[in-house]
Structure formats: structure tokens, C-alpha cells
Amino acid sequence: MSQVLVTRREGAVLVLSNNNVAARNALSVEFYTAMGEALSDAANDPSVGAIVLTGEGGYFCSGGDLRQLAKRRELPVQERRVRLEGLHDLIRALRDCPKPVIAAVEGAAAGAGLSLAMACDMLVVAKDAKFSVAYVKVGLTPDGGATAFLAEFVSRQVLTELCLTGAPLSGERMHALGAVNRLVDSGSALSQAIVLATEVSEGPLQAMSRIKSLCRHAMRNSLDDQLELEAQFMVEAMGSDESLEGIHAFLSKRPPNYTQLRQVRE
Known part of the structure; x- marks a missing residue:
């Protein structure tokens, strides 16, 4: 078969x-x-x-x-x-x-x-x-x-x-x-x-997962509920290695390398 x-x-x-x-x-x-x-x-x-x-x-x-x-x-x-x-x-x-x-x-x-x-x-x-x-x-x-x-x-x-x-x-x-x-x-x-x-x-996996969740709930949540979810995820993302890499890359005028973060987690 x-x-x-x-x-x-x-x-x-x-x-x-x-x-x-x-x-x-x-x-x-x-x-x-x-x-x-x-x-x-x-x-x-x-x-x-x-x-x-x-x-x-x-x-x-x-x-x-x-x-x-x-x-x-x-x-x-x-x-x-x-x-x-x-x-x-x-x-x-x-x-x-x-x-x-x-x-x-x-x-x-x-x-x-x-x-x-x-x-x-x-x-x-x-x-x-x-x-x-x-x-x-x-x-x-x-x-x-x-x-x-x-x-x-x-x-x-x-x-x-x-x-x-x-x-x-x-x-x-x-x-x-x-x-x-x-x-x-x-x-x-x-x-x-x-x-x-x-x-x-090539994007940041944790951030993309959170973004997927936000998009999934956006059409059904009230504005207050969606603001709360956005706040939770944003606060979490601020402390992540992904945002550290992304912000540093932007300020350094270079492409971010999120792949290296995945290799570290392995």
C-alpha cells in the first residue's frame, strides 16, 4: 500500500x-x-x-x-x-x-x-x-x-x-x-x-506562533479581549531572544538571523 x-x-x-x-x-x-x-x-x-x-x-x-x-x-x-x-x-x-x-x-x-x-x-x-x-x-x-x-x-x-x-x-x-x-x-x-x-x-518561530494566535482570535474577540491578548504576547516577546536579535539587527542595519536561535535551542 x-x-x-x-x-x-x-x-x-x-x-x-x-x-x-x-x-x-x-x-x-x-x-x-x-x-x-x-x-x-x-x-x-x-x-x-x-x-x-x-x-x-x-x-x-x-x-x-x-x-x-x-x-x-x-x-x-x-x-x-x-x-x-x-x-x-x-x-x-x-x-x-x-x-x-x-x-x-x-x-x-x-x-x-x-x-x-x-x-x-x-x-x-x-x-x-x-x-x-x-x-x-x-x-x-x-x-x-x-x-x-x-x-x-x-x-x-x-x-x-x-x-x-x-x-x-x-x-x-x-x-x-x-x-x-x-x-x-x-x-x-x-x-x-x-x-x-x-x-x-526565516522568521522568528515564537513570534510567528503568537501572531498566528492573534490572527485566529481577532475576528471573534471583542476589542478589549484582543487588546488583552496583544498585551500578554507583546510583554512576553519583549523579553525573548528573538526580539533581542531582531532589534539589534534593525539598529545595525543587517538582516536578522533567527535560524541561529533555533540551533541554540536544539
Whole structure:
């Protein structure tokens, strides 16, 4: 059996690739496990500065495997919930990963595949890629945080239409909505995602982890709550080796070298 998750390194960038090409990279329990372990290992590896998530065969992810989902009707409700939590745990792991995670989307991100992409910190997407929440077409409802992620970019009315019709959104439309960071030519999403990941991988890991947390809470926190979180993180950052290096580098008119700090921690 081939690996469900193909991994490789591009310098400080870890590339994770969904490898279920025969089923357009449909998700599986094995994939959830492999991804969870890879994210955990990356979080604890100081040589990893950023992560790129993509799919083999020019297709990001078609979502849940309908053949497997059809079998779950035979299971007790509680066991169905346990199986579903495998997906939700992965979404949380992506959200909570301290390293920047960038999705490189070619082909399509459908159903839970859309959730997987949207759970990443940034998206690099081919112009002709498609995003869809087509659960309604098979009598199911969205999962994996799809409605929460899309609600950050579209009105309730548009969200309802997308979910009730299952109509796809193009990469260009997602970019116009503000959900996509880089819109690129077909076939170049991965290479461009690696370029972006390489750029951010050179940054201060502790500060970037705090910044990720700030950005994640910003849309839901009240101003007072967000000010409190910013204050906590800023006070912590002021006493860090990263800020010492960054400020000294700025005053000395040289690029900061955060990589040396990671090597010291090893």
C-alpha cells in the first residue's frame, strides 16, 4: 500500500502531500493519523520553519470518501460521531500548529477538502481551481468547519446559497473574496506556495506562533479581549531572544538571523 501522506523537505519548508490519487485525494482515517503525527513532529522540530499542504496528482482534496460514509449509517450514532471527530481533530491540529501552514490548491477542494484548505494560515491557489460545499447533493450537511471558515468572507445569505446549491467557487472568486493570498497559473500552486513558505520560514518561530494566535482570535474577540491578548504576547516577546536579535539587527542595519536561535535551542 502506498503512503497516504507523502513528505519531503525544501530547506526549512516541510511539504505534506495527500496521496490518494485514485480517489482524488479523498480523506481517510489513515490520512488523519498521518497528518496529525506529521504536524506534531513539525511543531517540535526547530529545523522546520513552515509547512505546505497540497495533494498529489494535481488535485487538492475531494473531501470524504462517499463509499466509506455510506457504510457509517450502519453504525450507532455515537460511533459515527467518534469517526467524524477524526476530521475535526485534524482541523484543530492545523489551526493550532505553531508553525505557519500554507495550502497549495490545484484542481479542487471539495467538501471537507475545502475545510482542510481553509484551516491553513494562507492559501496559494490556481486560477482554475474550484472550491465547493456540495454536501447537499448527497443528502449530507457541512462539517470540518466549512461554514465557520466561509462565514468569515461571505454574508449569511451567500453562505446559505453556497451550501444549499453546492455551487462551486473558482479560485479567482475566492481570491476576490479575500480568502486566497496568492492566485497563480494552473500547475504552479505548489512551487509558489514553497516560495511563500520559504520566505516566512526565516522568521522568528515564537513570534510567528503568537501572531498566528492573534490572527485566529481577532475576528471573534471583542476589542478589549484582543487588546488583552496583544498585551500578554507583546510583554512576553519583549523579553525573548528573538526580539533581542531582531532589534539589534534593525539598529545595525543587517538582516536578522533567527535560524541561529533555533540551533541554540536544539
